[in-house]
Amino acid sequence: MLILNNVGMTYHSGSGPVEALRDVNLEINDGEFVSLLGPSGCGKSTLLFIVTGLTVPTAGYVTIDDKKITEPFHEAGFVFQDHLLLEWRNVLQNVSIQGELRGMDKQVAHERSMELLHMVGLEDFKDKYPHELSGGMQQRISICRALHHDPKLLLMDEPFGALDAFTRDQMRVDLERLWAKRNSTVLFVTHDISEAILLSDRVVVISRRPGTVLEQIKIDLPRPRNFSVSESAEFLSYKHRLTKTFMEMGVLYE
Protein backbone atom coordinates (compact mmCIF):
# COMPACT_ATOMS: atom_id res chain seq x y z
CA MET A 1 0.00 0.00 0.00
CA LEU A 2 1.24 3.44 -0.97
CA ILE A 3 0.20 6.30 1.29
CA LEU A 4 0.75 10.01 0.80
CA ASN A 5 0.37 11.88 4.03
CA ASN A 6 -0.26 15.65 3.88
CA VAL A 7 2.40 15.98 1.21
CA GLY A 8 3.32 19.54 0.32
CA MET A 9 6.01 21.00 -1.89
CA THR A 10 7.21 24.58 -2.04
CA TYR A 11 9.97 25.60 -4.43
CA HIS A 12 12.16 28.60 -3.94
CA SER A 13 12.57 30.33 -7.24
CA GLY A 14 14.11 33.66 -8.17
CA SER A 15 10.75 35.42 -7.95
CA GLY A 16 9.91 34.03 -4.49
CA PRO A 17 8.46 30.77 -3.17
CA VAL A 18 6.15 28.74 -5.40
CA GLU A 19 3.77 26.36 -3.73
CA ALA A 20 3.38 23.41 -6.12
CA LEU A 21 1.54 20.95 -3.91
CA ARG A 22 -0.50 21.32 -0.74
CA ASP A 23 -1.90 18.72 1.67
CA VAL A 24 -2.00 15.84 -0.77
CA ASN A 25 -3.53 12.79 0.88
CA LEU A 26 -3.86 9.56 -1.09
CA GLU A 27 -4.05 5.86 -0.40
CA ILE A 28 -3.27 3.53 -3.25
CA ASN A 29 -3.74 -0.21 -3.05
CA ASP A 30 -1.30 -2.75 -4.37
CA GLY A 31 -1.94 -3.55 -8.01
CA GLU A 32 -4.24 -0.58 -8.49
CA PHE A 33 -4.13 1.54 -11.64
CA VAL A 34 -4.52 5.16 -10.60
CA SER A 35 -4.50 8.20 -12.87
CA LEU A 36 -3.55 11.63 -11.65
CA LEU A 37 -5.61 13.95 -13.82
CA GLY A 38 -5.12 17.68 -13.76
CA PRO A 39 -4.28 20.82 -15.71
CA SER A 40 -0.71 21.52 -16.80
CA GLY A 41 1.61 22.79 -14.13
CA CYS A 42 -0.40 21.44 -11.19
CA GLY A 43 2.51 19.47 -9.76
CA LYS A 44 1.44 16.02 -10.96
CA SER A 45 4.93 15.15 -12.13
CA THR A 46 6.48 16.43 -8.92
CA LEU A 47 4.19 14.03 -7.10
CA LEU A 48 5.74 11.10 -8.96
CA PHE A 49 9.23 12.19 -7.97
CA ILE A 50 8.14 12.58 -4.35
CA VAL A 51 6.56 9.12 -4.31
CA THR A 52 9.83 7.52 -5.41
CA GLY A 53 12.02 9.54 -3.05
CA LEU A 54 13.78 11.38 -5.86
CA THR A 55 12.43 14.67 -4.56
CA VAL A 56 12.02 15.34 -0.85
CA PRO A 57 8.69 17.01 -0.03
CA THR A 58 8.79 20.18 2.06
CA ALA A 59 5.82 18.94 4.09
CA GLY A 60 4.33 15.56 4.89
CA TYR A 61 5.72 12.16 3.92
CA VAL A 62 5.17 9.06 1.82
CA THR A 63 5.06 5.48 3.02
CA ILE A 64 5.19 2.30 0.97
CA ASP A 65 4.13 -0.79 2.94
CA ASP A 66 4.47 1.24 6.16
CA LYS A 67 8.04 2.19 5.35
CA LYS A 68 8.77 5.88 5.12
CA ILE A 69 10.44 6.86 1.85
CA THR A 70 13.67 8.74 2.54
CA GLU A 71 15.89 7.70 -0.38
CA PRO A 72 15.37 6.69 -4.04
CA PHE A 73 12.92 3.79 -4.17
CA HIS A 74 14.40 1.07 -6.34
CA GLU A 75 11.33 -1.05 -6.95
CA ALA A 76 10.02 1.55 -9.35
CA GLY A 77 9.94 1.91 -13.11
CA PHE A 78 9.61 5.24 -14.86
CA VAL A 79 8.16 6.11 -18.25
CA PHE A 80 8.18 9.71 -19.42
CA GLN A 81 6.75 11.56 -22.38
CA ASP A 82 10.16 11.38 -24.06
CA HIS A 83 11.34 7.80 -24.36
CA LEU A 84 14.78 8.50 -22.80
CA LEU A 85 16.30 5.50 -24.53
CA LEU A 86 20.08 5.34 -24.77
CA GLU A 87 20.93 6.04 -28.40
CA TRP A 88 24.19 4.05 -28.29
CA ARG A 89 22.42 0.83 -27.30
CA ASN A 90 20.23 -1.29 -29.50
CA VAL A 91 16.68 -2.18 -28.51
CA LEU A 92 17.61 -5.32 -26.60
CA GLN A 93 20.43 -3.58 -24.73
CA ASN A 94 18.17 -0.64 -23.92
CA VAL A 95 15.65 -2.86 -22.20
CA SER A 96 18.36 -4.92 -20.51
CA ILE A 97 20.13 -1.96 -18.95
CA GLN A 98 17.56 -2.08 -16.19
CA GLY A 99 18.82 -5.54 -15.19
CA GLU A 100 22.47 -4.71 -15.88
CA LEU A 101 22.48 -1.74 -13.55
CA ARG A 102 20.79 -3.87 -10.91
CA GLY A 103 23.58 -6.44 -11.13
CA MET A 104 21.48 -9.06 -12.88
CA ASP A 105 23.28 -11.69 -14.94
CA LYS A 106 23.57 -10.42 -18.52
CA GLN A 107 22.13 -13.56 -20.07
CA VAL A 108 19.16 -13.59 -17.70
CA ALA A 109 18.60 -9.88 -18.33
CA HIS A 110 18.53 -10.49 -22.08
CA GLU A 111 16.09 -13.35 -21.77
CA ARG A 112 13.73 -11.22 -19.72
CA SER A 113 14.04 -8.42 -22.27
CA MET A 114 13.18 -10.77 -25.12
CA GLU A 115 10.11 -11.92 -23.23
CA LEU A 116 8.93 -8.32 -22.84
CA LEU A 117 9.75 -7.42 -26.43
CA HIS A 118 7.73 -10.41 -27.54
CA MET A 119 4.76 -9.16 -25.54
CA VAL A 120 4.83 -5.80 -27.31
CA GLY A 121 5.50 -7.40 -30.69
CA LEU A 122 8.95 -5.92 -31.18
CA GLU A 123 11.22 -8.96 -30.86
CA ASP A 124 12.20 -8.63 -34.52
CA PHE A 125 13.51 -5.15 -33.80
CA LYS A 126 15.89 -6.19 -31.04
CA ASP A 127 19.03 -5.24 -33.02
CA LYS A 128 17.71 -1.89 -34.19
CA TYR A 129 18.81 1.40 -32.68
CA PRO A 130 16.32 3.87 -31.16
CA HIS A 131 16.65 6.34 -34.04
CA GLU A 132 15.50 3.65 -36.48
CA LEU A 133 12.13 3.28 -34.77
CA SER A 134 8.85 5.17 -34.77
CA GLY A 135 7.69 7.17 -31.76
CA GLY A 136 5.23 4.47 -30.74
CA MET A 137 7.90 1.76 -30.92
CA GLN A 138 10.33 3.85 -28.90
CA GLN A 139 7.72 4.36 -26.21
CA ARG A 140 6.88 0.64 -26.13
CA ILE A 141 10.55 -0.10 -25.53
CA SER A 142 10.66 2.50 -22.82
CA ILE A 143 7.74 0.71 -21.14
CA CYS A 144 9.52 -2.65 -21.49
CA ARG A 145 12.56 -1.16 -19.79
CA ALA A 146 10.41 0.14 -16.94
CA LEU A 147 8.81 -3.29 -16.44
CA HIS A 148 12.00 -5.33 -16.78
CA HIS A 149 12.51 -5.81 -13.03
CA ASP A 150 8.81 -6.38 -12.26
CA PRO A 151 8.64 -3.16 -10.28
CA LYS A 152 6.23 -2.76 -7.44
CA LEU A 153 5.47 0.71 -8.75
CA LEU A 154 5.14 1.80 -12.36
CA LEU A 155 5.21 5.57 -12.74
CA MET A 156 4.14 7.09 -16.01
CA ASP A 157 4.31 10.79 -16.76
CA GLU A 158 2.16 11.53 -19.81
CA PRO A 159 3.76 8.58 -21.62
CA PHE A 160 1.55 8.89 -24.69
CA GLY A 161 1.63 12.68 -24.83
CA ALA A 162 3.90 12.87 -27.87
CA LEU A 163 2.16 10.20 -29.94
CA ASP A 164 -0.47 10.53 -32.65
CA ALA A 165 -4.08 9.65 -31.86
CA PHE A 166 -4.08 6.17 -33.46
CA THR A 167 -0.85 5.09 -31.82
CA ARG A 168 -2.19 6.40 -28.53
CA ASP A 169 -5.32 4.26 -28.65
CA GLN A 170 -3.24 1.23 -29.51
CA MET A 171 -0.71 1.94 -26.74
CA ARG A 172 -3.51 2.25 -24.22
CA VAL A 173 -4.82 -1.20 -25.08
CA ASP A 174 -1.30 -2.65 -25.06
CA LEU A 175 -0.49 -1.11 -21.71
CA GLU A 176 -3.62 -2.57 -20.15
CA ARG A 177 -2.61 -6.00 -21.42
CA LEU A 178 0.94 -5.68 -20.06
CA TRP A 179 -0.31 -4.44 -16.72
CA ALA A 180 -2.87 -7.25 -16.41
CA LYS A 181 -0.06 -9.83 -16.60
CA ARG A 182 1.89 -8.28 -13.74
CA ASN A 183 0.92 -6.91 -10.41
CA SER A 184 2.51 -3.49 -10.47
CA THR A 185 0.75 -0.55 -8.95
CA VAL A 186 0.52 2.14 -11.61
CA LEU A 187 0.53 5.88 -11.11
CA PHE A 188 -0.35 7.46 -14.44
CA VAL A 189 -0.08 11.21 -14.89
CA THR A 190 -2.17 12.67 -17.70
CA HIS A 191 -4.25 15.64 -18.72
CA ASP A 192 -6.41 13.60 -21.06
CA ILE A 193 -9.80 12.83 -19.51
CA SER A 194 -10.67 9.90 -21.82
CA GLU A 195 -7.28 8.30 -21.42
CA ALA A 196 -7.57 8.49 -17.62
CA ILE A 197 -11.02 6.87 -17.60
CA LEU A 198 -10.16 4.15 -20.08
CA LEU A 199 -7.01 3.05 -18.25
CA SER A 200 -7.72 3.49 -14.57
CA ASP A 201 -9.34 1.77 -11.65
CA ARG A 202 -9.49 5.18 -10.07
CA VAL A 203 -9.10 8.72 -11.35
CA VAL A 204 -7.69 11.29 -8.95
CA VAL A 205 -8.39 14.86 -9.96
CA ILE A 206 -5.68 17.33 -8.97
CA SER A 207 -6.51 21.00 -8.68
CA ARG A 208 -4.68 23.95 -10.10
CA ARG A 209 -1.59 25.15 -8.27
CA PRO A 210 -1.09 24.55 -5.43
CA GLY A 211 -2.09 21.06 -6.46
CA THR A 212 -4.25 19.07 -4.13
CA VAL A 213 -6.71 16.17 -4.44
CA LEU A 214 -10.07 17.59 -5.55
CA GLU A 215 -12.02 14.49 -6.34
CA GLN A 216 -11.57 10.73 -6.65
CA ILE A 217 -13.69 8.67 -9.00
CA LYS A 218 -13.71 4.90 -9.05
CA ILE A 219 -14.03 3.63 -12.62
CA ASP A 220 -16.19 0.53 -12.82
CA LEU A 221 -15.75 -0.43 -16.43
CA PRO A 222 -15.17 -4.11 -17.27
CA ARG A 223 -11.68 -5.16 -18.37
CA PRO A 224 -10.14 -5.61 -20.85
CA ARG A 225 -11.37 -2.32 -22.18
CA ASN A 226 -11.26 -2.48 -25.94
CA PHE A 227 -11.90 0.31 -28.40
CA SER A 228 -15.71 0.13 -28.21
CA VAL A 229 -15.71 1.00 -24.49
CA SER A 230 -15.35 4.65 -25.36
CA GLU A 231 -18.84 4.54 -26.90
CA SER A 232 -20.55 3.02 -23.87
CA ALA A 233 -22.98 5.00 -21.75
CA GLU A 234 -20.95 4.40 -18.58
CA PHE A 235 -17.83 5.82 -20.16
CA LEU A 236 -19.72 8.90 -21.34
CA SER A 237 -21.20 9.53 -17.94
CA TYR A 238 -17.73 9.37 -16.33
CA LYS A 239 -16.47 11.70 -18.97
CA HIS A 240 -19.36 14.07 -18.44
CA ARG A 241 -18.75 14.11 -14.72
CA LEU A 242 -15.02 14.83 -15.07
CA THR A 243 -15.60 17.49 -17.72
CA LYS A 244 -17.96 19.19 -15.31
CA THR A 245 -15.29 19.11 -12.60
CA PHE A 246 -12.83 20.80 -14.92
CA MET A 247 -15.39 23.40 -15.96
CA GLU A 248 -16.00 24.23 -12.32
CA MET A 249 -12.24 24.47 -11.85
CA GLY A 250 -12.17 26.97 -14.71
CA VAL A 251 -9.78 24.82 -16.76
CA LEU A 252 -12.47 24.34 -19.39
CA TYR A 253 -15.06 26.95 -20.28
CA GLU A 254 -17.69 27.58 -22.93
Next chain:
Amino acid sequence: MIKRMKKRWLNLFWGLITFAVLIGLWQLACEVFDVPMYLVPPPVKIWEALLKYWSVTVRANLLYTLSSIGIGYALTIVISIPLAILFATSQWLEKTVYPILVAIQLVPKVALAPLFIVWFGFGLTSKVILVFLLSFFALLVDATTGFKSLNPRLVFVAKTMTNSPWEFFWKIRFPAALPHIFTGFKISISSATTGAIIAEFVGSNQGLGYLMLRANGELNTPYLFAALLVLSVVGIALYKLVEYAEALVIPWHSSVRTRLQ
Protein backbone atom coordinates in the same frame (compact mmCIF):
# COMPACT_ATOMS: atom_id res chain seq x y z
CA MET B 1 23.83 1.37 -50.17
CA ILE B 2 25.54 0.69 -53.48
CA LYS B 3 24.03 3.84 -54.85
CA ARG B 4 25.44 5.79 -51.93
CA MET B 5 28.90 4.26 -52.43
CA LYS B 6 28.76 5.08 -56.09
CA LYS B 7 27.89 8.65 -55.28
CA ARG B 8 30.82 8.92 -52.90
CA TRP B 9 33.24 7.64 -55.53
CA LEU B 10 31.78 10.02 -58.04
CA ASN B 11 32.24 12.93 -55.63
CA LEU B 12 35.84 11.87 -55.04
CA PHE B 13 36.39 11.62 -58.77
CA TRP B 14 35.13 15.13 -59.46
CA GLY B 15 37.12 16.44 -56.50
CA LEU B 16 40.30 14.97 -57.96
CA ILE B 17 39.52 16.34 -61.41
CA THR B 18 39.05 19.84 -60.00
CA PHE B 19 42.30 19.51 -58.06
CA ALA B 20 44.20 18.33 -61.14
CA VAL B 21 42.86 21.20 -63.23
CA LEU B 22 43.93 23.74 -60.60
CA ILE B 23 47.43 22.24 -60.43
CA GLY B 24 47.61 22.27 -64.23
CA LEU B 25 46.60 25.95 -64.35
CA TRP B 26 49.25 26.76 -61.76
CA GLN B 27 51.92 25.01 -63.81
CA LEU B 28 50.77 26.70 -66.97
CA ALA B 29 50.67 30.16 -65.36
CA CYS B 30 54.24 29.75 -64.06
CA GLU B 31 55.49 28.87 -67.52
CA VAL B 32 53.46 31.36 -69.54
CA PHE B 33 54.21 34.36 -67.29
CA ASP B 34 57.73 33.17 -66.52
CA VAL B 35 57.29 33.59 -62.75
CA PRO B 36 60.64 33.55 -60.94
CA MET B 37 61.25 30.30 -59.06
CA TYR B 38 61.95 32.07 -55.72
CA LEU B 39 58.50 33.68 -55.77
CA VAL B 40 56.14 30.88 -56.79
CA PRO B 41 57.67 27.64 -58.01
CA PRO B 42 55.66 25.49 -60.46
CA PRO B 43 54.12 22.27 -59.03
CA VAL B 44 56.56 20.07 -60.91
CA LYS B 45 59.55 21.73 -59.21
CA ILE B 46 57.88 21.38 -55.81
CA TRP B 47 57.38 17.70 -56.43
CA GLU B 48 61.01 17.34 -57.52
CA ALA B 49 62.18 19.12 -54.38
CA LEU B 50 60.05 16.81 -52.24
CA LEU B 51 61.53 13.72 -53.86
CA LYS B 52 65.03 15.13 -53.56
CA TYR B 53 64.84 16.13 -49.89
CA TRP B 54 62.41 13.49 -48.58
CA SER B 55 64.94 11.03 -47.23
CA VAL B 56 67.60 13.68 -46.62
CA THR B 57 65.69 15.99 -44.28
CA VAL B 58 61.92 15.99 -44.70
CA ARG B 59 61.18 12.55 -43.24
CA ALA B 60 63.17 13.07 -40.03
CA ASN B 61 61.72 16.53 -39.45
CA LEU B 62 58.24 15.26 -40.12
CA LEU B 63 58.71 12.67 -37.40
CA TYR B 64 59.88 15.37 -35.01
CA THR B 65 56.80 17.52 -35.65
CA LEU B 66 54.52 14.50 -35.39
CA SER B 67 55.98 13.56 -32.04
CA SER B 68 55.48 17.04 -30.59
CA ILE B 69 51.87 17.00 -31.83
CA GLY B 70 51.35 13.45 -30.56
CA ILE B 71 52.72 14.03 -27.07
CA GLY B 72 51.05 17.45 -26.71
CA TYR B 73 47.70 16.11 -27.89
CA ALA B 74 47.94 13.10 -25.58
CA LEU B 75 48.55 15.54 -22.75
CA THR B 76 45.44 17.46 -23.80
CA ILE B 77 43.35 14.30 -23.66
CA VAL B 78 44.58 13.04 -20.30
CA ILE B 79 44.22 16.46 -18.69
CA SER B 80 41.09 17.95 -20.29
CA ILE B 81 38.78 14.97 -19.94
CA PRO B 82 39.30 14.27 -16.23
CA LEU B 83 39.12 18.02 -15.61
CA ALA B 84 35.84 18.18 -17.54
CA ILE B 85 34.44 15.39 -15.37
CA LEU B 86 35.43 17.32 -12.25
CA PHE B 87 33.84 20.53 -13.57
CA ALA B 88 30.65 18.71 -14.46
CA THR B 89 30.38 17.17 -11.01
CA SER B 90 31.52 20.05 -8.82
CA GLN B 91 30.06 23.51 -9.18
CA TRP B 92 32.54 24.80 -6.67
CA LEU B 93 35.51 23.69 -8.75
CA GLU B 94 33.97 25.10 -11.89
CA LYS B 95 33.47 28.46 -10.20
CA THR B 96 37.00 28.66 -8.83
CA VAL B 97 39.25 26.97 -11.41
CA TYR B 98 37.37 27.58 -14.64
CA PRO B 99 37.86 31.37 -14.69
CA ILE B 100 41.61 30.85 -14.33
CA LEU B 101 41.62 28.54 -17.33
CA VAL B 102 39.58 31.02 -19.33
CA ALA B 103 42.15 33.68 -18.46
CA ILE B 104 44.96 31.40 -19.65
CA GLN B 105 43.03 30.79 -22.83
CA LEU B 106 42.62 34.51 -23.45
CA VAL B 107 46.33 35.32 -23.12
CA PRO B 108 47.80 35.23 -26.64
CA LYS B 109 49.94 32.13 -26.16
CA VAL B 110 51.61 32.58 -29.50
CA ALA B 111 53.14 35.76 -28.12
CA LEU B 112 54.40 33.80 -25.14
CA ALA B 113 56.11 31.20 -27.31
CA PRO B 114 59.57 32.89 -27.05
CA LEU B 115 59.24 32.75 -23.27
CA PHE B 116 58.53 29.02 -23.39
CA ILE B 117 61.80 28.58 -25.26
CA VAL B 118 63.57 30.39 -22.43
CA TRP B 119 61.78 28.36 -19.77
CA PHE B 120 61.71 24.91 -21.31
CA GLY B 121 64.63 25.03 -23.70
CA PHE B 122 65.16 24.55 -27.39
CA GLY B 123 64.03 20.90 -27.39
CA LEU B 124 60.80 19.00 -27.60
CA THR B 125 59.41 20.13 -24.22
CA SER B 126 58.69 23.70 -25.28
CA LYS B 127 56.93 22.41 -28.46
CA VAL B 128 54.82 19.94 -26.52
CA ILE B 129 53.76 22.62 -24.07
CA LEU B 130 52.64 25.00 -26.78
CA VAL B 131 50.74 22.21 -28.54
CA PHE B 132 49.02 21.41 -25.25
CA LEU B 133 48.22 25.02 -24.42
CA LEU B 134 46.72 25.69 -27.83
CA SER B 135 44.60 22.55 -27.90
CA PHE B 136 43.41 21.77 -24.34
CA PHE B 137 40.74 24.44 -24.02
CA ALA B 138 38.41 23.41 -26.85
CA LEU B 139 38.37 19.83 -25.63
CA LEU B 140 37.83 20.94 -22.05
CA VAL B 141 34.86 23.15 -22.92
CA ASP B 142 33.22 20.58 -25.19
CA ALA B 143 33.77 17.66 -22.82
CA THR B 144 32.39 19.67 -19.89
CA THR B 145 29.28 20.46 -21.91
CA GLY B 146 29.05 16.78 -22.81
CA PHE B 147 29.22 15.54 -19.25
CA LYS B 148 26.63 18.10 -18.19
CA SER B 149 24.18 17.60 -21.01
CA LEU B 150 22.39 14.52 -19.72
CA ASN B 151 18.59 14.83 -19.63
CA PRO B 152 17.70 15.31 -15.92
CA ARG B 153 14.78 12.87 -16.28
CA LEU B 154 17.19 10.23 -17.50
CA VAL B 155 19.21 10.86 -14.34
CA PHE B 156 16.04 10.19 -12.34
CA VAL B 157 15.36 6.98 -14.24
CA ALA B 158 18.94 5.83 -13.65
CA LYS B 159 18.73 6.65 -9.95
CA THR B 160 15.87 4.23 -9.53
CA MET B 161 18.05 1.57 -11.18
CA THR B 162 21.33 1.87 -9.30
CA ASN B 163 23.08 3.48 -6.36
CA SER B 164 26.51 3.08 -7.92
CA PRO B 165 27.88 6.36 -9.30
CA TRP B 166 30.55 4.33 -11.09
CA GLU B 167 28.06 2.21 -13.07
CA PHE B 168 25.99 5.28 -13.80
CA PHE B 169 29.02 7.11 -15.13
CA TRP B 170 30.33 4.34 -17.39
CA LYS B 171 27.03 3.09 -18.73
CA ILE B 172 25.15 6.36 -19.11
CA ARG B 173 26.95 9.63 -18.50
CA PHE B 174 30.16 8.85 -20.36
CA PRO B 175 28.64 7.45 -23.58
CA ALA B 176 26.16 10.33 -23.61
CA ALA B 177 29.08 12.78 -23.50
CA LEU B 178 31.00 11.17 -26.38
CA PRO B 179 29.48 13.21 -29.23
CA HIS B 180 30.58 16.44 -27.52
CA ILE B 181 33.98 14.97 -26.69
CA PHE B 182 34.56 14.15 -30.34
CA THR B 183 33.63 17.67 -31.37
CA GLY B 184 36.32 18.80 -28.93
CA PHE B 185 38.81 16.30 -30.38
CA LYS B 186 38.25 17.65 -33.85
CA ILE B 187 38.77 21.30 -32.93
CA SER B 188 41.74 20.48 -30.73
CA ILE B 189 43.62 18.46 -33.32
CA SER B 190 43.74 21.37 -35.75
CA SER B 191 45.00 23.75 -33.04
CA ALA B 192 47.58 21.16 -32.03
CA THR B 193 49.16 21.21 -35.49
CA THR B 194 49.24 25.00 -35.48
CA GLY B 195 50.86 24.93 -32.04
CA ALA B 196 53.67 22.66 -33.14
CA ILE B 197 54.55 24.80 -36.16
CA ILE B 198 54.50 28.06 -34.24
CA ALA B 199 56.78 26.61 -31.59
CA GLU B 200 59.18 25.48 -34.29
CA PHE B 201 59.11 28.91 -35.96
CA VAL B 202 60.02 30.61 -32.72
CA GLY B 203 62.95 28.45 -31.76
CA SER B 204 63.96 25.05 -32.98
CA ASN B 205 66.57 23.22 -34.98
CA GLN B 206 64.21 20.43 -35.99
CA GLY B 207 60.70 19.99 -37.34
CA LEU B 208 58.79 20.98 -40.47
CA GLY B 209 58.38 24.54 -39.23
CA TYR B 210 62.13 24.84 -38.81
CA LEU B 211 62.65 23.33 -42.26
CA MET B 212 60.39 25.94 -43.82
CA LEU B 213 62.30 28.75 -42.12
CA ARG B 214 65.61 27.32 -43.33
CA ALA B 215 64.37 26.90 -46.90
CA ASN B 216 63.08 30.45 -46.78
CA GLY B 217 66.44 31.71 -45.62
CA GLU B 218 68.14 29.95 -48.51
CA LEU B 219 65.57 31.35 -50.95
CA ASN B 220 64.92 27.72 -51.87
CA THR B 221 61.21 28.24 -52.37
CA PRO B 222 60.44 24.83 -53.97
CA TYR B 223 61.93 23.24 -50.81
CA LEU B 224 59.72 25.50 -48.65
CA PHE B 225 56.63 24.54 -50.61
CA ALA B 226 57.56 20.86 -50.34
CA ALA B 227 57.67 21.16 -46.53
CA LEU B 228 54.40 23.09 -46.62
CA LEU B 229 52.83 20.35 -48.70
CA VAL B 230 53.85 17.70 -46.18
CA LEU B 231 52.56 19.86 -43.37
CA SER B 232 49.17 20.29 -45.05
CA VAL B 233 48.89 16.56 -45.58
CA VAL B 234 49.70 16.04 -41.89
CA GLY B 235 46.98 18.45 -40.82
CA ILE B 236 44.35 16.89 -43.07
CA ALA B 237 45.37 13.34 -42.18
CA LEU B 238 45.21 13.96 -38.44
CA TYR B 239 41.79 15.54 -38.73
CA LYS B 240 40.52 12.69 -40.90
CA LEU B 241 41.92 10.21 -38.40
CA VAL B 242 39.86 11.77 -35.61
CA GLU B 243 36.81 11.81 -37.85
CA TYR B 244 37.34 8.15 -38.66
CA ALA B 245 37.65 7.30 -34.98
CA GLU B 246 34.44 9.20 -34.37
CA ALA B 247 32.56 7.19 -36.98
CA LEU B 248 33.90 4.01 -35.38
CA VAL B 249 33.10 4.92 -31.78
CA ILE B 250 29.77 6.72 -32.09
CA PRO B 251 28.14 5.42 -35.29
CA TRP B 252 24.76 5.85 -33.56
CA HIS B 253 25.04 9.63 -33.22
CA SER B 254 23.16 11.90 -35.59
CA SER B 255 26.31 13.87 -36.52
CA VAL B 256 27.93 10.71 -37.88
CA ARG B 257 24.73 9.32 -39.39
CA THR B 258 23.92 12.42 -41.41
CA ARG B 259 27.47 12.68 -42.66
CA LEU B 260 27.47 9.11 -43.98
CA GLN B 261 24.19 9.51 -45.80
